[in-house]
Amino acid sequence: MTARIVALHGAVIVALFLAQFVASDYAVLTITRIMVLAVYALGYNILFGYAGLLSLGHAMFFATGLYGAALGVTRLGMAAPEAFLFATFCGVIVSIVIGFVALRASGVAFMIVTLMFSQAAFLAVLYFGDITRGDEGIVIKDGQRMFPLFGVPMNLADPVLRYNIALAFLAVAIVLCLIAVRSKIGHVLVAIRENESRTAMLGYDVKRYKLIAFVLSGSFAAVSGAAYALLFAYAGSTLASIQYSIHPLLWTLLGGAATVLGPVLGTALMFLLVDFASGFTSASLLFVGVALILLVLFFPKGILGTLRQRYWRWLP
Amino acid sequence: MAFFPHLLLALLEGTVAAAVLALSALGLSLVFGVMRVVNVAHGEFFMLGAMLAWFVAKMAPGGPAVGFLAALIVAPLLVGALAFVTERLLLRRINYDPEATIVATIGLMFVIQQLALSVFGADAKAVPAPFSYRIALPWFGFSGYKLFVVVASVALLLGVWWVLAKTKLGLIMRVTQFDRETATAFGIPVNQVYSAVFVAGAALVAIAAVLIVPIQQAHYLMGLDPLLMSFIVVIIGGLGSIKGSVIAAVIIGLSDGVISIFFSPTLASIIATLAVALVLVFRPQGLFGVPAR
Amino acid sequence: MTVLLETRGLSKSFGGLKAVSGVDFRVEKGEVRAVIGPNGAGKTTFVSLISGRIAPSAGTILFEGDDITALRAFRRVQKGIAYTFQITSIYQNLSVAENVALAAHQPGGRASLEPLERVGLAGRASQIAGTLAYGHQRLLEVAMGLALKPKLLILDEPTQGLSDAEIVDFIGLVRDLAKDGTVLLIEHNMPLVMELASRITVLDRGMILAEGTPEEVRANPSVQAAYLGTG
Numbered sequence: 085m086t087a088r089i090v091a092l093h094g095a096v097i098v099a100l101f102l103a104q105f106v107a108s109d110y111a112v113l114t115i116t117r118i119m120v121l122a123v124y125a126l127g128y129n130i131l132f133g134y135a136g137l138l139s140l141g142h143a144m145f146f147a148t149g150l151y152g153a154a155l156g157v158t159r160l161g162m163a164a165p166e167a168f169l170f171a172t173f174c175g176v177i178v179s180i181v182i183g184f185v186a187l188r189a190s191g192v193a194f195m196i197v198t199l200m201f202s203q204a205a206f207l208a209v210l211y212f213g214d215i216t217r218g219d220e221g222i223v224i225k226d227g228q229r230m231f232p233l234f235g236v237p238m239n240l241a242d243p244v245l246r247y248n249i250a251l252a253f254l255a256v257a258i259v260l261c262l263i264a265v266r267s268k269i270g271h272v273l274v275a276i277r278e279n280e281s282r283t284a285m286l287g288y289d290v291k292r293y294k295l296i297a298f299v300l301s302g303s304f305a306a307v308s309g310a311a312y313a314l315l316f317a318y319a320g321s322t323l324a325s326i327q328y329s330i331h332p333l334l335w336t337l338l339g340g341a342a343t344v345l346g347p348v349l350g351t352a353l354m355f356l357l358v359d360f361a362s363g364f365t366s367a368s369l370l371f372v373g374v375a376l377i378l379l380v381l382f383f384p385k386g387i388l389g390t391l392r393q394r395y396w397r398w399l400p
Numbered sequence: 401m402a403f404f405p406h407l408l409l410a411l412l413e414g415t416v417a418a419a420v421l422a423l424s425a426l427g428l429s430l431v432f433g434v435m436r437v438v439n440v441a442h443g444e445f446f447m448l449g450a451m452l453a454w455f456v457a458k459m460a461p462g463g464p465a466v467g468f469l470a471a472l473i474v475a476p477l478l479v480g481a482l483a484f485v486t487e488r489l490l491l492r493r494i495n496y497d498p499e500a501t502i503v504a505t506i507g508l509m510f511v512i513q514q515l516a517l518s519v520f521g522a523d524a525k526a527v528p529a530p531f532s533y534r535i536a537l538p539w540f541g542f543s544g545y546k547l548f549v550v551v552a553s554v555a556l557l558l559g560v561w562w563v564l565a566k567t568k569l570g571l572i573m574r575v576t577q578f579d580r581e582t583a584t585a586f587g588i589p590v591n592q593v594y595s596a597v598f599v600a601g602a603a604l605v606a607i608a609a610v611l612i613v614p615i616q617q618a619h620y621l622m623g624l625d626p627l628l629m630s631f632i633v634v635i636i637g638g639l640g641s642i643k644g645s646v647i648a649a650v651i652i653g654l655s656d657g658v659i660s661i662f663f664s665p666t667l668a669s670i671i672a673t674l675a676v677a678l679v680l681v682f683r684p685q686g687l688f689g690v691p692a693r
Numbered sequence: 694m695t696v697l698l699e700t701r702g703l704s705k706s707f708g709g710l711k712a713v714s715g716v717d718f719r720v721e722k723g724e725v726r727a728v729i730g731p732n733g734a735g736k737t738t739f740v741s742l743i744s745g746r747i748a749p750s751a752g753t754i755l756f757e758g759d760d761i762t763a764l765r766a767f768r769r770v771q772k773g774i775a776y777t778f779q780i781t782s783i784y785q786n787l788s789v790a791e792n793v794a795l796a797a798h799q800p801g802g803r804a805s806l807e808p809l810e811r812v813g814l815a816g817r818a819s820q821i822a823g824t825l826a827y828g829h830q831r832l833l834e835v836a837m838g839l840a841l842k843p844k845l846l847i848l849d850e851p852t853q854g855l856s857d858a859e860i861v862d863f864i865g866l867v868r869d870l871a872k873d874g875t876v877l878l879i880e881h882n883m884p885l886v887m888e889l890a891s892r893i894t895v896l897d898r899g900m901i902l903a904e905g906t907p908e909e910v911r912a913n914p915s916v917q918a919a920y921l922g923t924g
Contacts, residue, residue: 138499188681192438192498196631197680203628204673211666271791271800275784282782285744286796286841287770326624330506337503367518373510380494380504 089400093262096345097255104247112247114359118352119250120311121331123257125339125347127304128332133342134265135297136277140329141198144182144205145302147324148175149309154222154319155215163231164240168310175306176299183298187291199326206324221320222313229317246315253311254348257304261344264300265400273297274342305332327369334372337379340386344400349387405539406661414657416546416615419553422649423608424626425633426560427601429645432634434577434597437496440505443627444512445483445602449475449609450618451516454525468530471610476603483602487595496594509623516620529614549611556607557646564642573597605630628669629656632676696758697722697845697875698743698774703752704899705738712738714899715752720845725867725876727886730896731919736879737779739896740847743877744776745769757844775843779850779879781830783837785823789814792822792833796840808839812866828859835866846870847877852885864889887911895919 100119104112124146131137152171156162162170186197209216216222229240240246264270272293275283284290313319322328331354332347339350354375362368379386385393392399428442452475457467486508494500533544564570576583576593583590605626609618616622633652637644652672659668698720705713713735720726730736741747743754745766753762761769770776784792793808794800809815812832817825822833831851838846848867852860860882867889870876880886886893886907893910895902903913910916 138502140502185677185681192502193635193680195502196438196635197677200628200631200673200677200680204670204677207666207670207673211664211670266801268800271795275787275795275800278784278786279782282778282784283795284767285746285770285776285778285782286837287767287798289767333503333506365518367514369510370514370518373507373512373514376507377490377504377511380500380507381490384500 086398088398089262092399093258093345096348097251097258100251100254101248104244109243112243114355116243116247116250116315118355119247119254120308120315121335121355122348122351123253123311124305124308125332125335125351126254126257126261126344127301127308129301129336129341129344129347130261130264130273130304131297131301132333132336133346134270134277135273135294137294137297138195138333139186139198139298139301140195140326140333141182141186141200141202142302142305142332143324143326143328144198144202145175145179145305146309146312146328147205147209148178149306149311150313150319150323151209151216151222151309152306153310153313154224157224157228157314158222159215164229164238164314165231165233168314171310171313172303172307175309176303179299179302179306180295183295183302187294187298199329202324202329203326206321206326209321209324216319216321219321221318221322224313224317224319226317229314240314241317250311250315253307257307258344258348262400265344269293269296330372330376334376334379337384337386338375340389340392343386343388343392346386346388353387402539405537407658408537409540409542410658410661411654412542412546412657413661414654416549416653417657418650418653419550420608420612421626421629421633421653422557422646423553423611424605425630425637425645425649426557426642427604427608428630429634429637429642430560430597430604431601433641434573435491435496435594437491437498437501438505439598439601440502440627441486441508441512442505442601442605442630443623443625444509444516445479445623446605446609446626447516447618447620447623448482448512449479449606450613450622451520451525451620452478452606453610453613454527454618455520457527464528465530467527468610468614471527472607475610476606479606480599480603483599484595487598491598492591492594509627513620513623520618520620522620524617524619526617527613543615545614549615552611553608556604560604561642628673632672635676636679695722696720697756698877699755700743701753701755703739703742703754704750705735705742705747706750711899713742713749716896716899716901718894718901720875720877722844722875723871724891725871725878725889727878727880727890727893728896729880729883729886729893730902733898734896735899736896737849738899740776740849740877740879744774744847746776770841770843773842773844774847775838775841775845776847777834777838777849777851779853781827781834783822783830783833785821787822788818789820789822789825789833790818793818793836793840796837805840808836809833811839811869812836813862828855831855831859832866839870843874845875845877847879849879850881851878852880852882860885 103115107115128142131139149171152174153167156167156170157164182201186194186201189197210218226241231238238245272283272288276290276293280290335350335354336347338354339348340346357371358368361371388399424446428439431437431439453471456471456474457464460467460470490504491501494504529545531545534541535544564573572588572593575586576588576590580590633645633648636652637648656668656672659671696719700716700718703713703716704711716739728736728739742749745764749762753760756772756774761772789809797805806815806818809818812835814829814832814836822830825833835851852863855863864885867876878890890907892905893907894904895910895916897919902919903910903916
């Protein structure tokens, strides 16, 4: 790995670490949210950006993590770390099963299959409202967010602890993405995106690689969902809706698909835009819609994708 | 209520749902069949049709019947006009790339939805039926208007089928569907055909909305359901196959009606969405579609 | 001589149409075998069956004595059957070197440039493949086939769209390949086939019409009737 790649990604992580000392309480909370959701976008990008598979069903995996963690804590009596591992495990299993089935379809059919599975999952969340509490959602009580770590008491309601946990997740996610896309797997995924039948005729097991990308991507989503539930003490059905499948697509497109930092940048910008917009209008989703249209029309490579094309050829 | 009347009611309601569904899905199927793109904003065209029906019915002088007839003309025209602009300014500029079209129409979906929220507000809007005749059955009364919806939908479906199968316009569309290059070589103005098909698809779904809105209130979030149901119908029926879409609409509409009444509407939707996912996985061309060459 | 590839009763029908029916076929190690036949004779279906791009309706395929009928395409490639596409299929947006590196299963790494040298593209390794001239793209396709180090290289109409001068170079290339490999050549261009092939198989309506050396095939009256249109 070249020095400037390490330097750039390291600098982003260090800058985020330092930000907590200067940012206001509100900014700390906002950045925490962005970092957790950026993990979701990073995972989405593995499938969409690198492998070239457009999923409209990732909310299903996000929700698996979300509800796995929330129910683990509130119903199964798990401590937060256990619930997190449990939720991640559920996410991996769900991604494997759904990936196995959905990857039999390709192109537009793949998009619709993922959309449909995700919608069925969303409806299931509503249908089993006794357990999931539907629209209203599950609120995790403060007492359930405290746990000892190596004997030291931890409280997830503490904004500073929360910020650093989110940062740790993001840092690990970025490093994993970097490793993945620069490994053989990453290159083969790009090959599949560029020319699938050719890749199969070079002796690569295309289905296996696609499944790997799908499961990696779904697992990142579940990790993000689980962290979201535990850090913000809430799991509600809105977070399982189609809108949450479209968010990571938009974030990835805005920042630049198939760039490692693109999804992080996209998440941050879009989150800030919507946050800013909801200050004076209730129709903040309007900005999401307009952004999608403008990106497709005028800026299909996104911010970092365009920068890479014009100036920084080395950008991973 | 005893079992038989209960079932009869479920089947009647299911038939009404199936008729409107077939009409909505037909628009989506037509667009996909000819242009090979998926219009995710299709459901918002439906919502817009319903909102316009409410607006026109409210503004029109004279009774509900006048308002209804006016809506039946105005809503498809305006929604068609919006579709025309969308096709020209959006789809044509991205050269009907399947993936970009999906992303762009997702964007359009949010834009239309949020604008409708800003203009019409968040409350549900009731529209009176053009007439209020009730058919008295031994067990329950059934709205004569609902039966009218079924008859009108069937008439429209037959009309579209006639245009596609028997007229020169239909032939042109089928040639374009078969192959864009061949069509161009035969001197068919492919761009105009695309515009016309996209507008026709939107107008059809707007008519479906005008028909349904006296039964189901208009609301800015009402578009998602017909979109997903249309996806289900179009895929189960085979993308681009009109006969398949109609048969699938009947199957889905009836089963949806029965499951909704006997169990719950949510369960009905879960079953339908899972069914479509499995159909796509194990029979990608749909139940009535022809495998790709 | 050892048999490298063998098909027994290989058949494929689409609906009611028999594209390939009951073909018994053998390729010996080290030969350049050409498969020819009029349009619609089933050549493309036949090589698609061998490469595993489509599944046969009946029959078996043996490679080095192993039954590979049920193997998926990528497994056959791993066993040593390389297929070059009739319609150029390369990674248009990647560099020439990365195209070959993917074929050599060292993506992102520094693969040997030897295959590029053999086809004469070594000087263009860093160019983006999609910007190559058409003839060079065909050569890159062949280089990717070579990078797989195949035991059997299937060339599906490799000279389609090439200029006469490029075809002359191509003949030299295939001769060079034949020194240490086995080539299965699907071709339309009769003079080329006559010059290159050690043996020729003629397909007609999905069946083998004739098989033999170029001279034998040329002299065969039924081949002349079906393919050359004389007699």
